[in-house]
Amino acid sequence: MSAKIKIEHLNQYYGKKQALKDVNLTIHQGMFGLLGRNGAGKTTLMKVLATLLPKSEGKITICGVPLENSAKIRRMTGYLPQDFSMYPNMTVYEAMDYLGVLSGMSKALRKKSIPKLLEKVNLLDHQKTKVKALSGGMKRRLGIAQAILHNPRILIVDEPTAGLDPEERVRFRNLLCEIAEERIVILSTHIVGDIEATCEQIAVLNEGEFLYQGTVSGLIEMADGKVYTAQISKQELPRIKEKYIVTSILALGNNVMVRFIADQKPFASAKICEAGVEDAYMYLMNGEGSEV
Numbered sequence: 039m040s041a042k043i044k045i046e047h048l049n050q051y052y053g054k055k056q057a058l059k060d061v062n063l064t065i066h067q068g069m070f071g072l073l074g075r076n077g078a079g080k081t082t083l084m085k086v087l088a089t090l091l092p093k094s095e096g097k098i099t100i101c102g103v104p105l106e107n108s109a110k111i112r113r114m115t116g117y118l119p120q121d122f123s124m125y126p127n128m129t130v131y132e133a134m135d136y137l138g139v140l141s142g143m144s145k146a147l148r149k150k151s152i153p154k155l156l157e158k159v160n161l162l163d164h165q166k167t168k169v170k171a172l173s174g175g176m177k178r179r180l181g182i183a184q185a186i187l188h189n190p191r192i193l194i195v196d197e198p199t200a201g202l203d204p205e206e207r208v209r210f211r212n213l214l215c216e217i218a219e220e221r222i223v224i225l226s227t228h229i230v231g232d233i234e235a236t237c238e239q240i241a242v243l244n245e246g247e248f249l250y251q252g253t254v255s256g257l258i259e260m261a262d263g264k265v266y267t268a269q270i271s272k273q274e275l276p277r278i279k280e281k282y283i284v285t286s287i288l289a290l291g292n293n294v295m296v297r298f299i300a301d302q303k304p305f306a307s308a309k310i311c312e313a314g315v316e317d318a319y320m321y322l323m324n325g326e327g328s329e330v
């Protein structure tokens with residue numbers, strides 16, 4: 039049976055502050071991207087799913103198991119937090135082995151599965167390196183290895199690519215895609231590019247509420263026929279910025295090539311172009327249909 043997460047009418051509070059507002063969501067096997075600005079409620083949702091934060095209100099089941107059965111849920115989920123760190127003075131192998139002991143794995147099983155996992159995350163050559171000596175990208179990959187050590191059906195990863203160089207980001211994304219072939223991987227990010235290339239299902243969270251749930255192409259369709267480019271003088275730029283949602287600006291001497299969103303053709307020299315996911319995200323976040 040393939041994995042499934044079902045969330046119904048989830049409300050989450052920190053004292054009087056409501057961080058999640060009537061969240062309803064079904065997540066199926068594969069990569070799921072949770073997109074939203076800082077403070078949107080992504081970490082809160084992930085912590086609730088990982089049973090690290092007690093749910094305030096609502097119903098959640100993971101593969102049919104209610105979230106209240108936290109021992110079983112924890113066996114089914116792996117979690118890589120935003121601020122992951124582990125045993126800096128141990129070597130990569132020692133740290134993994136220690137975590138294996140803590141999660142009750144036998145010596146034989148640890149010996150068999152840890153090298154395989156390190157190979158999967160491309161750290162086998164670094165098994166004798168101390169954790170504190172790893173690069174940012176390597177540390178994140180070790181974080182993934184520890185999160186899937188107990189072979190969970192769900193992997194939850196919070197803002198994993200912040201601070202990684204472009205090459206490491208691509209490598210990390212590819213690793214998550216591989217892992218998602220047989221699991222649900224939930225990836226939270228505020229970087230549109232992270233989900234564009236990898237996630238079939240996405241949701242956009244804003245101030246605790248979903249603005250969009252669906253596919254990446256469905257999101258792009260929302261901005262279809264509304265994205266324009268135009269070469270304008272630098273003096274005209276403030277007026278364009280005032281009137282439209284500008285998604286990119288490229289300097290060309292005294293002129294600029296500006297890309298923006300407008301409901302109708304704004305002026306004769308503006309050329310319509312194909313919408314991208316970043317355009318659609320900006321359109322959604324700034325209120326569809328409205329001029330800014």
Ligand SMILES: Nc1ncnc2c1ncn2[C@@H]1O[C@H](COP(=O)(O)OP(=O)(O)OP(=O)(O)O)[C@@H](O)[C@H]1O
Nearest residue numbers: 052055057074075076077078079080081082083197
């Ligand atoms: N422990 C807490 N006590 C009070 N308010 C909190 C607490 N943790 C988070 N919040 C608030 O809840 C809201 C959602 O925060 P959350 O960390 O879930 O957002 P996020 O989308 O993960 O943002 P970021 O990417 O910055 O982590 C924010 O307004 C935040 O200030």
